[in-house]
Structure formats: C-alpha cells, structure tokens
Amino acid sequence: MAVLKVIEVLANSDKSWEDATKNAVEQASKSVKNIRSVYINEQSAVVEDGKMVNFRVNVKITFEVK
DSSP: OOEEEEEEEEEEESSOHHHHHHHHHHHHTTTOOSEEEEEEEEEEEEEETTEEEEEEEEEEEEEEEO
16 A cells, blocks of 8 residues: 655746646655656736736645655
8 A cells, every 4th residue: 555645836937837837846856756646736827018927836746655
C-alpha cells in the first residue's frame, strides 16, 4: 500500500497557465521526490491595458511518501 501526501503550490508565468503549472511541478520536484500527479485548483491572471500579462495557478501536487 502506498502512502500519498498532497501539498499546495502557487506559481506564475508570463506565457500561459500551462507554463505556470509546469513551473510549479519543476520547482516542487527540486525538494519533493516521487511526484505522482498535479491538480489545478485555481487559475487567475493579471491584466494590464486590456491584455493578460501574468498567469497564476494554485495547484495541488500529490507525491508518494517512501
């Protein structure tokens, strides 16, 4: 039986929500091993002069505890 743990991570990108999610996983993987999945909990964006300039995600990352 595997034991899983979930952490919540906030990340951003000036390109897209997908890129922000990738950033979250890449940064988390520097200190967390055995990442199994990511769930996008919330998305938001900063708008300047009618254009989205920064994409933000709040994700839940699940990893196996060994």
